[in-house]
Amino acid sequence: MSAPKKGDLSAAEKELLGVIAAGNAQEASRLLGSKDVRVNCLDEYGMTPLMHAAYKGKADICKLLLQHGADVNCNEHEHGYTALMFAGLSGKTDIAWMMLDAGAETDVVNSVGRTAAQMAAFVGQHDCVTVINNFFSRKRLDYYTKPQGLEKEPKLPSKLAGPLHKVIMSTNLNPVKLVMLVKENPLLADAEALEKCGKVMELICEKCVKQQDMNEVLAVKMHYIGCVLHKCGSFLRERQDKLDGLIRSLLKGRESDGFPVFQEKFIRECIRKFPYCDATLLQQLVRSIAPVEIGNEPTALSVLSQAITGQVGFMEVEFCTTCGEKGAEKRCSICKMVIYCNQECQKLHWFTHKKICKTLQEEREKREAESAKHVEAQAREAEEKKALEDVTSSTENLSLDQSEAGNM
Ligand SMILES: [Zn+2]
Ligand SMILES: [Zn+2]
Structure with missing residues (x-):
């Protein structure tokens, strides 16, 4: 044709x-x-x-x-x-x-x-x-895989471009998910590689702020991902339990209600460290997050995600409690109050979830019992009303019969 x-x-x-x-x-x-x-x-x-x-x-x-x-x-x-x-x-x-x-x-x-x-x-x-x-296209990232000016070596080894681009393109900014993406690629899960990637993120962030058509959204995203990569690097260097330890820290909930305090503080810290104080988006984020007490809604993650990915239209979707992926549908079989992508995500979360699972279960059962009672009461009320109506209509019929009888 x-x-x-x-x-x-x-x-x-x-x-x-x-x-x-x-x-x-x-x-x-x-x-x-x-x-x-x-x-x-x-x-x-x-x-x-x-x-x-x-x-x-x-x-x-x-x-x-x-x-x-x-x-x-x-x-x-x-x-x-x-x-x-x-x-x-x-x-x-x-x-x-x-x-x-x-x-x-x-x-x-x-x-x-x-x-x-x-x-x-x-x-x-x-x-x-x-x-x-x-x-952020792969082409723009590949720029850093070629030596620029007098450089003998590129800032980003080309073998890292693919795995790093995958992290950059994640629409899920949950730090647990980002650490999982790092962890699943042996090339990336290396302290030295992460340092290089982190530096490239900073450079891209700077470019986004300084380019003529300033792109604050991308600048904040790149900075945030850079912070996560640096954090992964420092865990790999200093900690025995490596990235699993970082994931546990990010998931660990506080005693009272399981709220992940370290995660919240980490994200707030990343935002605070954004190097361009004049950026409108930064000021917006700080204004939304600063007055919120840790543990209350909205979380720093939800404010950041909404600002960066604009994901507000996805409210009806269920998100994984561990990694924040949308479309999760495996419920904790005990409390039925949290939801995961799969068994792996559930296993990662269990060490901290087990402390509140029972409480959540009790709360749910109490709520269900109350709503069952409510439904029962409504049904009884409806029945009584109906019985009353039946009585009235039969008396009406009766009086009608009587008047008819009188006419006869
Ligand atoms: Zn998950
Ligand atoms: Zn549970």
Whole structure:
């Protein structure tokens, strides 16, 4: 098939655009399987199906189109809009993330010189701005794997770029998860390697602050990850129990309610150590966190996560008590009050959870008993009411009967 021309759509392609607008993923899937549909076809404005789906906020169809080879960087639109720009305009953070993950360029500008982040900001879609600004391509990291200027050696050994990029791209900022990511890669779980990575994080942070289009979100994220990496490095150097010891410290709950005090203090300390005091985002974070007593909501982690990843739309999802991954669904079988990704996460947490598991269980049972009582009481009340109604209606019938009888 020849390269798509603007407005040159087959009947099936026109149907596909209609199906996308209606959000019918099943039909879209069927049409994409047809040989009359080119996944990168262009409508009269130069919009691809992916641009349409991104603009309409249809995440499942975007995913489907990408699986079918949709070009995320297609730039045939009459005003130079890309799929990422449309995602930003729609305000759907999950779609913006999907486009970035599929390799969408962030510095492309439209016909009036605006980037996707600037367009999203212009229409007030700040969560999308956050997601876009939060993204850090592998290419930008690889810059540090090449010697610059008079350097004989690069700042980052190239074998570390992959594992470090994986940590950087984590949307879960729970320090336990980040330490787990370090731990699972033997190249990274090494004091010297971590020191190098930590320094590169500082450099990227500085660059984000000093570049013309300052990116505070990324600066804070890079600084935070740098702090976690430094912490891992110092544990590897000084402690016998290595990173497991760090994970335990981060998870250890206080006696009264199991609140992880060390974790809270560690995150607050990371934020306090951010080297650019004038940054608006830093001031915002400090204002939200400083007045909160340790142990109360919101936690420093939740404030930081929301500021950096903009994840507010994921409230309905269950998060792992240990590592903060979303979509966890294994409940503690005793208290049923905490939830984990898997047995490994549960095992890591048990040394501290076991101290409050029983209390949580009792609290839950008490609550359940109370609500059962409440339901019972309601049922009884309804029954009594019904009985009363039956009596009244039968007396009404009776009086009616009597009057009828009187008429006879
Ligand atoms: Zn977990
Ligand atoms: Zn439990």
